[in-house]
Amino acid sequence: MGISVKHISKSYDKVRALDDISFEVKPGELFGLIGPDGAGKTTLFRILTTLLIADKGEATVAGYDVVNDYKAIRNLVGYMPGRFSLYQDLTVEENLNFFATIFGTTIEENYDLIKDIYVQIEPFKNRRAGKLSGGMKQKLALSCALIHKPKVLFLDEPTTGVDPVSRKEFWEILKRLQQKDITILVSTPYMDEAALCDRIALMTGGQILQLSAPEAIIASFPKKIFKVRTAETYRLIQDLKVFTQTHSAYPFGEYMHFTSMESDFKAEDLIRYLKGKKHKNIEVLETEPTIEDSFMELSK
Amino acid sequence: MILELKMNTIRYIIQKEFKQIFRNKAMLPIIFVLPLIQLAILANAATFEVKNIKFGYIDNDKTSLSRELIEKFNASTYFNVLTDFPSHIIADADMLEGQVDVVLEIPLHFERNLLKEKKTDLSVRINAIDGAAAGVENVYVNRIVQQFNQKVRTELLLVGENINKLQNIATIPSFWYNETLNYKTFMVPGILVLLVTMITLFLSGMNIVREKEIGTLEQINVTPIKKYQFIIGKLFPFLILGLVLLTVGLIIAKLLFDIPIVGSILLMYGYSIIYILVILGMGLFISNFTDTQQQAMFIAWFFMVIFILMSGLFTPIESMPNWAQVLTEFNPIKYYVQVMRMVMLKGAGFSDIYQQLLKTLAYALIMNALAVYSYKKVT
Numbered sequence: 001m002g003i004s005v006k007h008i009s010k011s012y013d014k015v016r017a018l019d020d021i022s023f024e025v026k027p028g029e030l031f032g033l034i035g036p037d038g039a040g041k042t043t044l045f046r047i048l049t050t051l052l053i054a055d056k057g058e059a060t061v062a063g064y065d066v067v068n069d070y071k072a073i074r075n076l077v078g079y080m081p082g083r084f085s086l087y088q089d090l091t092v093e094e095n096l097n098f099f100a101t102i103f104g105t106t107i108e109e110n111y112d113l114i115k116d117i118y119v120q121i122e123p124f125k126n127r128r129a130g131k132l133s134g135g136m137k138q139k140l141a142l143s144c145a146l147i148h149k150p151k152v153l154f155l156d157e158p159t160t161g162v163d164p165v166s167r168k169e170f171w172e173i174l175k176r177l178q179q180k181d182i183t184i185l186v187s188t189p190y191m192d193e194a195a196l197c198d199r200i201a202l203m204t205g206g207q208i209l210q211l212s213a214p215e216a217i218i219a220s221f222p223k224k225i226f227k228v229r230t231a232e233t234y235r236l237i238q239d240l241k242v243f244t245q246t247h248s249a250y251p252f253g254e255y256m257h258f259t260s261m262e263s264d265f266k267a268e269d270l271i272r273y274l275k276g277k278k279h280k281n282i283e284v285l286e287t288e289p290t291i292e293d294s295f296m297e298l299s300k
Numbered sequence: 301m302i303l304e305l306k307m308n309t310i311r312y313i314i315q316k317e318f319k320q321i322f323r324n325k326a327m328l329p330i331i332f333v334l335p336l337i338q339l340a341i342l343a344n345a346a347t348f349e350v351k352n353i354k355f356g357y358i359d360n361d362k363t364s365l366s367r368e369l370i371e372k373f374n375a376s377t378y379f380n381v382l383t384d385f386p387s388h389i390i391a392d393a394d395m396l397e398g399q400v401d402v403v404l405e406i407p408l409h410f411e412r413n414l415l416k417e418k419k420t421d422l423s424v425r426i427n428a429i430d431g432a433a434a435g436v437e438n439v440y441v442n443r444i445v446q447q448f449n450q451k452v453r454t455e456l457l458l459v460g461e462n463i464n465k466l467q468n469i470a471t472i473p474s475f476w477y478n479e480t481l482n483y484k485t486f487m488v489p490g491i492l493v494l495l496v497t498m499i500t501l502f503l504s505g506m507n508i509v510r511e512k513e514i515g516t517l518e519q520i521n522v523t524p525i526k527k528y529q530f531i532i533g534k535l536f537p538f539l540i541l542g543l544v545l546l547t548v549g550l551i552i553a554k555l556l557f558d559i560p561i562v563g564s565i566l567l568m569y570g571y572s573i574i575y576i577l578v579i580l581g582m583g584l585f586i587s588n589f590t591d592t593q594q595q596a597m598f599i600a601w602f603f604m605v606i607f608i609l610m611s612g613l614f615t616p617i618e619s620m621p622n623w624a625q626v627l628t629e630f631n632p633i634k635y636y637v638q639v640m641r642m643v644m645l646k647g648a649g650f651s652d653i654y655q656q657l658l659k660t661l662a663y664a665l666i667m668n669a670l671a672v673y674s675y676k677k678v679t
Contacts, residue, residue, distance in 0.1 A: 049522045071524065079522040085515030089323045090316065101312040102525045
């Protein structure tokens with residue numbers, strides 16, 4: 001009941017949106033597609049949800065071919081597009097009823113599956129969907145995507161534009177859904193959400209850079225990484241860029257993340273260099289790499 | 301069980317459409333106020349009668365006969381006798397400014413020539429910026445001059461030597477189905493057609509595009525919903541809406557204008573249903589090939605304007621060039637205008653309109669087949 005993608009390519013005119021992509025999602029897995037805008041995530045979703053036909057390659061969802069068995073797939077999958085696409089002029093309950101009906105089911109029949117989510121928006125069930133907050137909209141959209149008990153759930157950037165608290169809640173919901181034997185393919189541009197997936201594929205420019213469990217990806221980070229901070233951030237960026245030892249240097253929160261070309265590079269080496277450049281309040285600490293560091297390294 | 305489920309889906313979509321239609325605040329005014337305004341304004345304003353013609357004259361003769369001729373124009377309800385121009389230079393200048401539509405010039409010795417030589421000339425100048433009006437004005441002028449001519453001849457001959465009986469042939473037209481030649485009677489059925497066509501085409505055409513725009517279509521396309529369920533569910537509400545509009549329009553026509561409805565109401569509604577299906581098919585077809593409501597609107601307008609102008613509603617089809625007459629064969633509005641006029645004013649029955657009915661039915665089948673065929677659940 002998983003997903004299998006083999007050598008899928010898709011171009012729009014001259015832009016290659018997907019370039020020979022292959023991967024497998026195991027049944028019951030929570031699989032993340034991590035990448036910036038334009039990486040090809042949405043195109044891949046549209047192919048897997050039978051909305052778009054690939055130029056090359058083949059793919060199956062829950063054992064069904066996306067081109068030949070599209071009708072079977074449409075019964076089995078739930079899809080939540082990146083853009084909120086429910087009827088804004090219908091109420092919460094009417095939207096849910098509508099999707100239940102066109103899947104030939106009722107809210108009552110599958111209530112247990114959406115219960116956790118729906119109870120949070122039930123107080124607003126007579127409110128028009130267009131008048132809900134961002135987080136509420138996401139929960140309603142997820143409820144609508146789940147109302148027919150799908151085997152596979154496709155979530156295209158479900159947390160984009162949602163506040164941090166709602167984002168956290170949303171991922172907790174996904175974890176619970178996973179317990180109910182639903183295979184989930186989720187895409188996100190947020191690297192911090194990647195750690196919550198079973199496995200992730202780092203994507204950019206229509207290609208997969210690395211595919212593994214998030215811990216494995218972090219563990220395979222090849223270099224020592226330092227977080228650096230001084231009184232003058234802008235000058236720090238400039239100075240790190242021209243430092244002869246620099247392999248990579250990029251902003252990361254309130255720090256700069258720095259890696260060196262030398263494998264035995266020490267924090268003191270950098271402190272000495274920065275002191276020479278007359279920086280004040282210098283702070284250099286070795287730190288653990290994150291998915292974002294891996295992504296920056298891979299996409300260099 | 302399965303059939304029941306399918307019907308259920310269609311019923312739910314229809315229900316949902318109606319909810320959305322009535323939650324749209326602009327919808328109720330469109331259904332009830334628009335027909336009222338359109339009928340009230342168009343039926344009164346869009347007439348082809350040419351009245352209040354601005355008439356001027358140059359009387360170079362200034363005799364009793366010339367004054368009598370001018371008096372004839374003055375007496376006519378069509379002409380407003382405005383000015384007595386001293387010269388044709390001033391008259392021409394006034395016509396250029398649009399102050400006067402028709403200028404009659406009576407030559408010097410008009411009376412003398414008429415009495416002595418039994419003939420004379422008159423000069424008439426008509427502003428033909430509006431060709432149709434100029435034609436009508438010409439007819440009016442001629443009729444008055446002819447009447448005058450006849451009267452003068454009768455008087456002259458009576459005074460003269462011969463007492464031959466004059467042979468006078470007068471034609472008295474009888475206008476069937478619209479005895480008083482009331483333009484409202486003629487226009488209102490046509491305006492009803494406009495109303496039903498415009499609103500159903502625009503609303504249905506933009507409805508599916510709107511789902512594309514807001515992204516709901518994408519979500520719906522990933523469901524097992526069948527093409528025909530979706531399309532029937534989408535179009536049926538607009539069929540009902542079209543019929544409601546027709547009903548509102550007919551009631552207004554009857555109450556406000558006292559338009560005769562001679563024929564069978566049932567036949568009228570039966571034909572209307574088939575006709576609205578044509579328009580809905582067209583709307584769906586347009587929405588399949590457009591991505592935004594704006595595009596759909598422009599394309600709908602494009603066809604609308606051509607269809608209306610070539611429908612025989614404002615200009616008779618008989619006076620169009622041959623190639624245009626052939627084109628009007630493909631104009632569903634033409635048939636609807638014909639049928640509405642025939643059934644409402646003439647009391648035409650099924651056998652009288654079956655030709656239009658068959659053509660419209662064929663049109664409906666082809667249009668909807670094309671629309672359903674071109675509707676794709678995959679992009």
